Amino acid sequence: MKQNNTIMNYGPSPESSSAAYDWLSKSKKKFGHFINGKMTNPKNTFKTINPSTGEVLAKISNGTENDIKIAVKSAKAAFKIWKNVSSFQRSKYIYALARLIQKNSRILSVLETLDNGKPIRESRDIDIPLVARHFYYHAGWGKIFKDEFPEKEPFGVVGQIIPWNFPLLMLAWKIAPALATGNTIVLKPAETTSLTALFFAELCMEALIPPGVINIVTGDGKTGSYIAGHPTVSKLAFTGSTEVGRLLRKQTAGEGKKLSLELGGKSAFIVFEDADLDSAVEGVIDSIWFNQGEVCCAGSRLLIQEGIQKKFIAKLKRRMEKLHLGDPLDKSTDIGAINSFDQLEKIKSLVASGAKEGARVYQPKVKIPADGFFYPPTLLEHTHQSMNICQAEIFGPVLSVITFRTPNEAVEIANNSRYGLSTSVWTESINLGLDLAPKIKVGVVWINSTNMFDASAGFGGYRESGYGREGGKEGLLEYLRDRDLSTKTTPINSLTKDPSVLKISKEQNIDRTRKLFIGGKQNRSDSGYDRKIFSRSNQIIGQVPEGNKKDIRDAVEAASKEEKWRNMTAHNRAQVIYYAAENLELRKKEYADILQKMTGIDGEKEVESSLETIFHYAAWADKFEGTIHDVPIRGVSLAMKEPIGVIGIVCPNDNPLLSFIHLVFSALCTGNSVVAIPSETHPLSALDMYQVFESSDMPAGAINIVTGNRETLTQTLAIHMGVDGIWYFGSKEGSAIVEELSTSNLKQTWVNYGAHYAWLELSKEFRMLSLHKATQVKNIWIPYGE
């Protein structure tokens, strides 16, 4: 018996690659770009290799600035056709792509594995089926999006830059929603993995997609920057490293391009003592040893409850022994090749530095092929949050282990990261799982599961993991915009009456000292200076404190510490906001008076409109709610709308009370805490609002108001790491500066590029937009069943 057992080995089981090689040979292993419906002649070629063998698979072209110009031009021309194609027709085109992907699924899987190094099991069972699903799902949106979003319109030409870890899947995530919503596309695949995109180009021709609707230009980072820099590109979608995401934000600052970024991560995989430990071990395998760990949402930090650490690690190590590393085309391979030499070197050096920091390196005994870029599955023990290895994204098959004692500590450690992409939580207690999910600052939470994706559920991050979502309705909205909501005339400039004839009360009042409002208290400014505020007719009508950096620092700190408002029920938040309207109304005349003195416009009308606006957002407070996505599992994905966190709001000079109220209350009603900088020239009535807040049970720190020099205060806010979002309504130049400085922690920005808005007649779209800007969607996957 024993002797016979030696034959119970798997033996080789290679997937045939001959069809893929035939396809490569058909083009003589040389490829140009796909522009305006045709393949261009190969030029400036570079090699794309099989990372598991080093073999040169083909030569592909490095896109030049001129290539991008031509591609954008053809996309622009095609947009005129594509946006007017009937929804039925558009849907049929996308449906055809979905069908063609299914029909070519095996060759696409093989090609992906050859070019990327991932195991054929994954490209065949995960990547390509998800690609087809993404096109099917969006074929549906192509048909119905106009019914769902009648006021929205496509951007026009969108630029898309994708990474090398899921080459065709990322292409699908980018192209399908853009197509469905009527945009035309210039896409650049990653330098090392362009082949499936080039195969997809052929499918576009086969599906008779009108020329220019989809353009695929291959090349390196420079090619990507030409796309980002092209003035016609009005929306840019990027998936890749946080470092490049920052560069793109900087490069496009002030240009008015809509940007969505899906960046890095250092996600926590949390295992509680009441979890099904064997299943959680499999979860770890699917989390960090999926795609060689080259996954932005890889659970690279294993957080184990202290009492089960020994048991769990023993189970995990035994399971690691069973992992097969080797030929990616072999059907029994679990871990294939790292995509490039550079990436392999990066992994090696990070693990070496981890070992130097004191981590104990465990690797199972696996045979590493002599050729190609392979790295064994690696477990780092004795690691701590204070080690670089627990903070830096490795993007490789390397897992570090940290213990925790309580659910709160698990949350604290999970959130102790600059990133915020995903988390897996393993517990058999639904109470614990659902309690944790909202507390972890990430875009995706998987309960008792991991790395689940679907076209119907949004994917994307918080913090430095980027912004924007891909998948679901939330992802579709990234490719639609509102009509231009700005106005050409400003209320003050359009004033016809001579301000001097306006009726203003002239009685002598008691001298009034206004203060900053920070952490629920009225504070003197750190500077000790005040600035004088003048009326329309140039009389001094009051003073406000000259806030400085330190006041902003204190205000952000108060806003960050605020928890009561964030955790309050939506009903209670609404009550507080209604109460604020009550209290403002009591002092209607006083506010109207000051407004009129400051601006010369009809104060009563503005206060009345402010009251209505407060009611408007109080109404939304308990109604701007999430959805349940119908994901293809026995379970649900809850798409919860969560506040951004701390939002800095820089208010315009137009309608200085009303605009302040619009922006501040839309942020507050969704649970954010706010640091507001009122209008620089007319700050009095907005600052005076603290008396209303104080008398309305608003928790301390939920709203903080700092007056002073707008641009200085704005800059301090924009570079503050504790600010999660910044809304700026000032000059065009100021908008560019805010977008550029936001890269410090990749805070979400909403700027006006110098435009003005008719605050007294604000459109429904603007009101909805502000609620969307104040929230981000978290998808919580909950498989169930007993």
Next chain:
Amino acid sequence: MTARDPLELDINLILSQKVNLSAVERRCETLVKRRSVKKRYQADWLLKAIQFMDLTTLAGDDTPARVERLCHKARNPVRKDILDSLSNSTALSTAAVCVYPELVRTAKSALEKSAVELASVATGFPTGLVPERTKISEINAAISNGASEIDVVINRNKVLTANWRSLYNDIKAYKKACGSFHLKVIIGAGDLGTLRNVARASWVSMLAGADFIKTSTGKEPTNASLPVSLVMLRAIRDFHEMTGFKVGFKAAGGISKAKQAINYLVLIKEELAEEWLDKSLFRIGASSLLADVERQLDHFVSGAYSSGNRHPIV
């Protein structure tokens, strides 16, 4: 096949079992796609699968002649010309035959001078809803008629009513009646409602002295499945770690295709250790499976797909 004494029942251990259904299903779905066995390797695996089989007939119309035919097939499971083409030198037979107690005597003489073990079901198969004392006399009768292995069924209502102590005592009594003979405990997974109950019943059985735990009688609404098996294998693994005892596993019911048999072998290989790929620790209870395995082997040696009428029936 070392006999061992029962261990203490630890109720907390039974109640603390955690099984996440969705995660277990996902593991099973992906596992069978993570591993591939082709060509000669596949043929060798299938030959092994035959040696793990308890060739079974458990029907109301079983007669002595039917059992004799079964036993002959158990001794000669694959056509000789196929085996020759495979250059298979070792004597090939199934691990055992499995029959009702009434037919043990017939089977005993039909299996004389063979390596095939003789298993008998007992304890009020398939429901277990007969008085405990008649169950013990059934076991005694099967053993005295020549059975070397006893496949007992548990009383599922004791699982459904969480009567763990009583269930434990039942199995302990079966163990005592079996003495050094091989005790396989059928938990009747299809009747247990949840995988958590599957885990709990597995643990009670192992603590009470089961040499094997077995998924199903083949008569429940659902038979052996990969998720049920995975839960049982993980229990076996943990039990081994805790006590040092190796408990065997038998999948029974509904396994009729060669591909399914391979999947079970992969499951054992990946979730347990290689040493469980041995007839002393792994069995597949089946009848029609053998025909499909034989056809697959024929296909491997001839390159052509075979048909049922070319292989002697069970």
